[in-house]
Amino acid sequence: MRIDILTLFPNMFNGVFEESIIKRAIENKKVEINIIDFRKYTTDPHNKVDDEPFGGGAGMVLMCQPIFDAVKDLKTKDSKVILLTPSGIPYKQKMAFDLSKEKHLIIICGHYEGFDDRISTIVDLEVSIGDYVLTGGEVPAMAITDSIVRLLPGVIREESFIEDSFSKESYILDYPSYTHPREYEGLKVPEVLLNGDHKKIDEWRRNEAIKRTKERRPDLLK
Ligand code: ADE
Numbered sequence: 076m077r078i079d080i081l082t083l084f085p086n087m088f089n090g091v092f093e094e095s096i097i098k099r100a101i102e103n104k105k106v107e108i109n110i111i112d113f114r115k116y117t118t119d120p121h122n123k124v125d126d127e128p129f130g131g132g133a134g135m136v137l138m139c140q141p142i143f144d145a146v147k148d149l150k151t152k153d154s155k156v157i158l159l160t161p162s163g164i165p166y167k168q169k170m171a172f173d174l175s176k177e178k179h180l181i182i183i184c185g186h187y188e189g190f191d192d193r194i195s196t197i198v199d200l201e202v203s204i205g206d207y208v209l210t211g212g213e214v215p216a217m218a219i220t221d222s223i224v225r226l227l228p229g230v231i232r233e234e235s236f237i238e239d240s241f242s243k244e245s246y247i248l249d250y251p252s253y254t255h256p257r258e259y260e261g262l263k264v265p266e267v268l269l270n271g272d273h274k275k276i277d278e279w280r281r282n283e284a285i286k287r288t289k290e291r292r293p294d295l296l297k
Pocket residue numbers: 159160161185202203204205206207208209210211212215
C-alpha cells in the first residue's frame with residue numbers, strides 16, 4: 076500500500092512513523108508513506124494557499140487550486156482520496172479494515188478554519204476522528220494511518236487484532252490484562268487467571284469485557 080499525506084506542516088510528522096511497528100512495516104515494504112507539502116502546488120506568486128471566506132466570518136479558508144492540483148498529480152485509478160475534517164463521518168475500526176484493502180490512499184489534512192467546499196467534489200470520503208476540534212488534520216492523519224498500517228498483511232499477527240476492542244468479530248471493549256508480579260502494592264491479579272483453566276479464563280474475560288462495555292460504552296451494546 077502507498078499512503079500520500081498532503082499537509083502544510085510536514086515537520087509535524089517528524090519521527091511519528093520512525094518507531095516501532097510502523098517503522099518496521101515501512102522497512103519491510105508493506106507500506107510506503109509520503110509526506111507532501113501541498114504548498115508546493117500553489118500557483119500564487121506569494122505562495123498563498125488560503126483566503127478569507129466569502130460572506131465574512133473568522134479565520135481563513137483553504138483554496139481549491141493547490142489541493143485540486145496536488146490530487147490531480149498524485150491520483151491514479153487505484154486511489155482513494157480522504158479529507159480530514161471535524162465535519163466528516165465518524166472514523167471507526169470498520170473503516171480502518173475497509174481502507175486497509177486499498178492500494179493507494181491520498182489523505183488531505185486541513186488547517187485553519189476549513190476548506191473551500193468545492194474540494195468535496197474531488198474526494199471519496201470526508202472523515203472525522205471524533206467530536207472535538209483539533210488545530211488541523213495532521214494528528215488525525217497520523218491516527219488513521221497507524222490504525223490502517225497495523226492491519227496490513229504481515230505487519231502484526233492477525234490474532235493480535237482479532238482480540239482488539241473493535242475487531243471484525245466484536246464491537247465490545249477489550250477484557251482487562253495483567254502481567255507479573257502477581258501482587259503489586261497490595262493489588263492482586265484475579266485468581267481465575269492464575270490457575271490455567273482456559274474455559275474459566277475465557278468465560279471470565281468475556282464477562283469482564285461485557286461489564287466494562289456496559290459501564291463505559293453502553294452505546295456499543297445497543
Ligand atoms: N481536523 C480538526 N479536527 C478534526 C477531527 N476531529 N477529525 C478530523 N479532522 C480534523
